[in-house]
Amino acid sequence: MSAHLNAALREGDNPELTEERRKATFDTRKLADEFFGSHLARRRREIAKAIDAIPELHDTKPLPFMTREEKVEEAARKVFTLSKHITDIVDLSNNRETQSLNEMVIGIEGMPISLHFAMFIPALQGQADDEQKREWLDRAIRMEIIGTYAQTELGHGTNLRMLETTATYDKQNKEFILNSPTLTSLKWWPGNMGKSCNYAIVVANLIIDDKLLGPHSFMVQLRDENSHETMPNIQIGDIGPKMAYNSSDNGFLKLSNLRIPRRNMLMKHAKVQEDGTYKKPPHEKLAYSAMVHVRSHMITQHAMLLAYALSISTRYSCIRRQGYIDPKKDEVKVIEYQTQQHRLFPHIARAYAFAFAGTESIRKFEIMKRSLEAGNIELIADLHALTSGLKAVVTYLAGQGIEQARQACGGHGYSMASYMGEIYGVGIAGCTYEGENLVMMQQLGRYLIKAVKSVKEGKKPTGYVAYLAHAGQRHSLIDCRPNEGYAEHIRAFEHIARRQTFRAAERLQKYENSGLSTEQAWNNCTVELNRASRLHTRLFIACNFYERVLDVEDMAVREVLEDLLHLHLNYELIDIASYALEAKKIRPNAVSLVDSWEITDREHRSVLGRRDGHVYENLFKWAKSSDLNQNDVLPSHKKHLLPMMLNARKQSKL
Numbered sequence: 001m002s003a004h005l006n007a008a009l010r011e012g013d014n015p016e017l018t019e020e021r022r023k024a025t026f027d028t029r030k031l032a033d034e035f036f037g038s039h040l041a042r043r044r045r046e047i048a049k050a051i052d053a054i055p056e057l058h059d060t061k062p063l064p065f066m067t068r069e070e071k072v073e074e075a076a077r078k079v080f081t082l083s084k085h086i087t088d089i090v091d092l093s094n095n096r097e098t099q100s101l102n103e104m105v106i107g108i109e110g111m112p113i114s115l116h117f118a119m120f121i122p123a124l125q126g127q128a129d130d131e132q133k134r135e136w137l138d139r140a141i142r143m144e145i146i147g148t149y150a151q152t153e154l155g156h157g158t159n160l161r162m163l164e165t166t167a168t169y170d171k172q173n174k175e176f177i178l179n180s181p182t183l184t185s186l187k188w189w190p191g192n193m194g195k196s197c198n199y200a201i202v203v204a205n206l207i208i209d210d211k212l213l214g215p216h217s218f219m220v221q222l223r224d225e226n227s228h229e230t231m232p233n234i235q236i237g238d239i240g241p242k243m244a245y246n247s248s249d250n251g252f253l254k255l256s257n258l259r260i261p262r263r264n265m266l267m268k269h270a271k272v273q274e275d276g277t278y279k280k281p282p283h284e285k286l287a288y289s290a291m292v293h294v295r296s297h298m299i300t301q302h303a304m305l306l307a308y309a310l311s312i313s314t315r316y317s318c319i320r321r322q323g324y325i326d327p328k329k330d331e332v333k334v335i336e337y338q339t340q341q342h343r344l345f346p347h348i349a350r351a352y353a354f355a356f357a358g359t360e361s362i363r364k365f366e367i368m369k370r371s372l373e374a375g376n377i378e379l380i381a382d383l384h385a386l387t388s389g390l391k392a393v394v395t396y397l398a399g400q401g402i403e404q405a406r407q408a409c410g411g412h413g414y415s416m417a418s419y420m421g422e423i424y425g426v427g428i429a430g431c432t433y434e435g436e437n438l439v440m441m442q443q444l445g446r447y448l449i450k451a452v453k454s455v456k457e458g459k460k461p462t463g464y465v466a467y468l469a470h471a472g473q474r475h476s477l478i479d480c481r482p483n484e485g486y487a488e489h490i491r492a493f494e495h496i497a498r499r500q501t502f503r504a505a506e507r508l509q510k511y512e513n514s515g516l517s518t519e520q521a522w523n524n525c526t527v528e529l530n531r532a533s534r535l536h537t538r539l540f541i542a543c544n545f546y547e548r549v550l551d552v553e554d555m556a557v558r559e560v561l562e563d564l565l566h567l568h569l570n571y572e573l574i575d576i577a578s579y580a581l582e583a584k585k586i587r588p589n590a591v592s593l594v595d596s597w598e599i600t601d602r603e604h605r606s607v608l609g610r611r612d613g614h615v616y617e618n619l620f621k622w623a624k625s626s627d628l629n630q631n632d633v634l635p636s637h638k639k640h641l642l643p644m645m646l647n648a649r650k651q652s653k654l
C-alpha cells in the first residue's frame with residue numbers, strides 16, 4: 001500500500017514504526033470501520049478531536065503517580081467538566097459512543113458514575129413501571145441523582161437466592177422495612193456506592209406475611225440530595241483499595257429498619273399491591289435483566305482491553321532492538337523473533353474475533369429487548385446462555401492475552417509506565433464481576449444439556465445449538481461457502497464441541513441413573529460440562545468471525561482479516577485439542593497442602609488468606625481503615641459532583 005493511504009503515518013514518528021506502517025497492505029481506517037463498525041469508528045475520531053480541544057478534560061498527571069484520593073478527585077473533576085460538554089460531544093443514548101468517550105477522557109480505572117450508566121439506568125429501564133420511570137429515570141438521565149446497583153453481599157454474590165438483605169412488607173403503613181440482619185448481609189462491592197452515589201437499587205429478599213418471595217429490586221435513597229450526608233438508618237462506606245480500578249469507590253452498605261414507600265419496589269414485572277397481594281413476573285428471571293445487559297456489553301469492552309495491551313506491546317516490539325538472528329547484521333527488532341510473533345499474533349486475531357462476537361451479543365440483546373417489549377419472553381433463555389458463555393470465555397482469554405502482551409514487553413512491561421498492570425487488573429476483574437466465570441459456564445451447560453436431550457428425543461434444536469443434531473453430516477452452524485477453505489476447520493471445531501457436550505451429557509445421565517441426586521450428579525460432571533460450554537462458545541466465536549469476514553467488501557481489508565481468521569482457526573483448533581486431567585484425591589488434603597508452605601499472615605498480606613480463617617470481620621476492619629472513609633462526604637464530592645447535580649436540578653426546574 002502506498003504510504004499516503006495509511007492514516008497512522010505521521011511526520012516525526014520513530015522511523016522504526018514508520019517503516020512498519022509503510023508496509024501496510026490495507027487502509028487502517030477501513031479496517032477500523034470493520035472492527036468498530038463504520039459509524040462508531042467515525043464517531044470515535046470526532047470524539048477524540050473534540051476532547052483534544054478541551055484541556056480540562058486531559059489528565060493532570062499520569063494516573064500511576066496519583067494517590068487513591070487524587071484518582072477519585074481526578075475522575076470526579078472530569079465527570080463534572082464532561083457534564084458541561086457531554087451532549088455536544090456524544091449521543092447519550094448511544095452506549096458505545098458514551099463508553100468510548102469515557103475510555104478516552106477518564107480511562108479504565110473507574111469513575112463516580114460508571115455504575116449509574118452501566119446498571120442503575122438499565123435496571124430502571126428494564127424493571128421500573130412507567131410511573132416509576134417518570135419519577136426516577138428522567139432524573140437519572142439528567143444526572144440530578146447518581147445511582148448504583150447493590151446486589152452482592154459480604155457473604156453471597158453468586159447464589160442470589162441466599163441474599164440475606166430483607167424487605168418485609170408492612171401492610172398497615174404500606175411500606176417495606178429493609179434490613180441487613182447479619183454481618184454477612186452487608187452489601188459489599190457495588191461500584192460508586194461508598195462515596196459517590198445518593199441512590200441505589202438494592203436487591204433484597206421480599207417477605208410478605210412471613211412468606212419468602214425471592215430477590216426483588218428496591219429504590220433506596222442513600223444520601224441527602226443537598227448535603228450528600230448519609231441518610232438515617234444507613235451505614236455506608238468505601239471497601240478499600242483493590243487490585244486495580246481504584247478511581248472507583250466500591251462500597252459497603254448496612255440497612256437498619258429502613259422504611260421505604262411501597263412504590264419504591266420496582267414494579268414493571270413483579271408487583272405488590274397495597275393489601276400485600278403479590279403478583280408474579282411473567283418470567284422469573286426478568287429481575288436479572290441489568291446483569292444480562294452488562295454481560296452482553298462486556299464482550300466488546302474486553303476485546304478493547306486486549307486491544308490496548310496488544311497495541312502497546314506490538315508497537316514496542318517494533319522499536320525494541322535486542323539480539324541477533326544473523327550475527328553479521330544489526331540487532332533485530334524483537335518482533336522478528338518467531339516466539340514473539342507466536343506470543344502476540346494469535347491474541348491479535350482473538351481481539352478481532354472477540355470484538356465481532358461482542359457486536360453480535362449487543363445486537364442479540366437489542367433484539368431480545370424489543371421482543372420483550374412486545375410481550376415475548378422466548379428469547380430470554382437463548383440470550384442468557386449466549387452471554388453467560390461469551391462473558392466467561394472472553395474475559396478469561398483476554399486476561400491471558402494481556403498477560404502475554406505484558407511479558408512481551410520484558411522488564412519495561414512491569415513498570416506502570418507501560419500501564420499493563422492496570423489493564424490486566426481491570427481485565428481480569430471481568431472474570432469475577434457480573435457472575436463468576438465458572439458459575440456462568442454452568443448456566444450455559446444447563447442449556448446445552450437441554451439441547452442434547454431434545455436431540456435424543458429426535459427433535460432438531462435450532463440456532464446456535466443446531467450443530468448438536470448433525471453428527472457425521474456437513475457442518476451446519478454456518479454456511480461455509482464453497483472454496484473458502486475453512487469448512488474443514490469449522491467441521492472439526494463442531495465435531496470436538498459436539499463430542500464433548502454429548503460426553504458430559506452421558507456422564508451426567510450415568511450419575512443420575514446410579515441413584516445420585518440431580519444436584520450431586522451435576523456437581524460430579526461440572527468439569528466436563530464447563531469444557532463443553534467453553535468449546536461451544538469458542539465455536540460460536542470462530543463461526544461468527546468467519547461469517548463477519550465474508551461480509552467485508554474492501555478486498556485489501558478482507559485479505560488481512562482472512563489471514564487473521566486462518567491463524568485464529570488453526571490456533572484455536574490446536575488449543576482446544578488437549579483437555580486436562582482431574583484431581584479428585586487432592587480435595588481432602590487441600591488446606592494442609594497449602595499450610596505446609598508455612599507462609600505467615602504478615603508474609604501473605606491478605607485478609608482472605610488469614611491462617612485463622614476469620615475473614616469477614618477482618619474485611620470489615622480493613623474497609624473501615626480506608627482513607628476515603630475519614631470523611632463522610634469527600635471534599636472532592638462537594639467541589640465537583642454535588643454542584644453538578646444541584647445545577648442539573650436547577651436547570652430542569654427552569
Ligand SMILES: CCCCCCCCCCCCCCCCCCCCCC(=O)SCCNC(=O)CCNC(=O)[C@H](O)C(C)(C)COP(=O)(O)OP(=O)(O)OC[C@H]1O[C@@H](n2cnc3c(N)ncnc32)[C@H](O)[C@@H]1OP(=O)(O)O
Pocket residue numbers: 079080082083086098099101102113114115117118149151152157158159160161191285288289291292294380381384432433434435436439443446447
Ligand atoms: C457526565 C459524564 C459522563 C461520562 C459518561 C460515561 C458513561 C459510560 C459509562 C459506562 C461505564 C461502564 C463501565 C463498566 C464497568 C463495569 C463495572 C462492573 C460492574 C459489575 C457489577 C456486578 O457485578 S453486579 C452483580 C452481578 N452478580 C452476578 O452476576 C451474580 C451471578 N449469579 C446469578 O446471576 C445467578 O445467581 C445464577 C448463577 C444465574 C443462578 O440463578 P438462580 O439460582 O436464580 O437460577 P438457577 O441456576 O437455579 O436457574 C434457574 C433457571 O433460570 C435460568 N436463568 C438464570 N439466570 C437467568 C437470566 N439472567 N436470564 C434468563 N434465565 C436465567 C437458568 O438458566 C435456569 O433455566 P432452566 O431451569 O431452564 O435450566
Ligand SMILES: Cc1cc2nc3c(=O)[nH]c(=O)nc-3n(C[C@H](O)[C@H](O)[C@H](O)COP(=O)(O)OP(=O)(O)OC[C@H]3O[C@@H](n4cnc5c(N)ncnc54)[C@H](O)[C@@H]3O)c2cc1C
Pocket residue numbers: 115148149150151152155156157158159188189190191245250429432433434435436437438439
Ligand atoms: C471490580 C468489581 C466490581 C463489582 N461491582 C459490583 C456491583 O456494582 N454491584 C454488585 O452487586 N456486585 C458487584 N461486584 C460483585 C461481583 O458481582 C461478585 O463478586 C461476583 O458475582 C462473584 O460472586 P462472589 O464474590 O460471591 O464469588 P463466590 O461465589 O464466592 O466465588 C468463589 C469461588 O466459588 C466458586 N463457586 C461459587 N458458587 C459455585 C457453584 N454453584 N458451582 C461451582 N463453583 C461455585 C466460584 O467459581 C469461585 O471459584 C463487583 C465485583 C468486582 C470484583
